Amino acid sequence: MGQKREVSDHRKPNVAALGELLRVRRETAGLSLNQMALKLGISRPYLGRLESGECEHPAPAKLSKMARCLDVPLEDLYALAGITPPTDLPDLCPYLRAKHPDWPELAITELNDFCDFLKHKYSLR
Secondary structure, rough: OOOOOOOOOOOOOOOHHHHHHHHHHHHHHHOHHHHHHHHHHHHHHHHHHHOOOOOOOOOHHHHHHHHHHHHHOOHHHHHHHHHOOOOOOOOHHHHHHHHEEOOHHHHHHHHHHHHHHHHHHOOOO
């Protein structure tokens, strides 16, 4: 049988470094574990496991919230978590729904229709 291939180091998660970064940034912001968990809408035990390096596969959506809250580049958190960022941009409607969950559906639909109009008018693909 062939030799087992080793995965490149740049894709291996470094959850200990991720946890340390999150803890330091949280403490610098003057937030307790409970305060941070409440602010992010996640459980305190989950946040504690992240900071201690016990969580090997953190959810990208939660990392995104943490990046915004702690003013850390999302790419840094993804790199430490071993997550490869998507290379394609999402379509406008799913993006707007995710970014602005409080917007009415009509507003999102109208923006999407306007973008479609612009694409056709200027032959954009």
